[in-house]
Amino acid sequence: MNGWTVAATAALAGGVGATVWGVATGPLRRRVVAQNLSTSLACPSLLLLAQGYDRPSYVDPALVLALLGPVGTLVFARLLAEDLEKDPPKAPWLTYAASGFGAVVVLVLCVVGGPDRAMGKLLVTGALLVGGNLIASRALAGGIAGSRHG
Amino acid sequence: MNRRAALSGALEVLAWWAALMALWLVLISAPATLELVVGAAAALVGALAAGGARRAVSGR
Numbered sequence: 001m002n003g004w005t006v007a008a009t010a011a012l013a014g015g016v017g018a019t020v021w022g023v024a025t026g027p028l029r030r031r032v033v034a035q036n037l038s039t040s041l042a043c044p045s046l047l048l049l050a051q052g053y054d055r056p057s058y059v060d061p062a063l064v065l066a067l068l069g070p071v072g073t074l075v076f077a078r079l080l081a082e083d084l085e086k087d088p089p090k091a092p093w094l095t096y097a098a099s100g101f102g103a104v105v106v107l108v109l110c111v112v113g114g115p116d117r118a119m120g121k122l123l124v125t126g127a128l129l130v131g132g133n134l135i136a137s138r139a140l141a142g143g144i145a146g147s148r149h150g
Numbered sequence: 151m152n153r154r155a156a157l158s159g160a161l162e163v164l165a166w167w168a169a170l171m172a173l174w175l176v177l178i179s180a181p182a183t184l185e186l187v188v189g190a191a192a193a194l195v196g197a198l199a200a201g202g203a204r205r206a207v208s209g210r
Contacts, residue, residue, distance in 0.1 A: 057179070120176035 004052030008045045011101075015041035029089035032076055032140050039069025040098035040133050044105035047125065051109055056118055063125045070132030077139040088142050095137045102129045159201065166197035 019041060022034025043065045050058035077084065106126030110119050167190075174189035175181065 063177075117176055124173065124176055 002052055004048050008048035008052060011041055011045040011048065015098075015101075016045065027087065028080065028083055029087050032073070032080065032084065033089045033091045033094065033137070035076065036070075036073045036133060036136050036140060037094060037098045039065060039073070040095075040102050040129065043069065043125070043129050044102045047105055047109055047122070051112070059118070059121060059125065063121070063128070066125050066129040066132060069129075070136040073133075073136035074139055077136065084140060085142065089140050091137075095133065099130045099133050102126060102133075162204070163194075163197045163201045166200045167193050170196045170200075 016038055019034045019038035023031050023038070025031075043062045046062035046065065047059060050056065050062065103126060106122055106129075110122055113119055113122070170193035171189060174193055178185050178189070
């Protein structure tokens with residue numbers, strides 16, 4: 001047990017636990033936002049666990065999640081486009097906060113690890129995570145429906 | 151296709167190849183000769199596909 005695993009456990013229990021609750025309850029607009037945020041919180045947790053256990057190969061699940069999580073959200077945005085158009089989700093601050101959390105975790109791990117190839121992998125993961133989540137939340141808020149009509 | 155279009159197409163594939171090769175180098179665990187050869191070949195296939203896909207969506 002060290003500081004990294006404590007931080008990862010806090011993010012998993014508090015953050016991902018809250019998103020599971022959000023996905024399981026409430027109106028559709030809240031559920032899709034919670035589903036999108038779960039990636040933004042689980043991926044930094046996996047990065048923290050990789051650092052905590054000192055296993056660089058544990059970064060791979062975080063990379064895969066950062067790639068596939070936003071893609072999954074885009075599938076929901078496409079399938080639920082008509083329902084979301086009537087009641088569009090608006091949670092900009094939550095989205096920015098979760099993306100900022102991911103960016104801060106990646107930057108801290110980069111500073112701790114120092115400049116090498118592993119840092120490049122971390123930066124790729126962070127760019128996929130933050131960029132993917134911002135694009136996916138924009139699609140949830142009407143980006144796909146808007147582009148389909150326009 | 152005139153010479154200018156062929157040159158810009160080749161430059162585009164080269165740029166895609168460089169970007170994909172950089173991604174490969176970042177993601178592998180240990181750079182060895184075999185890794186570099188496989189990565190360069192895979193990046194070339196990906197670069198040709200990426201250039202074709204970009205021309206397809208840009209409607210040219």
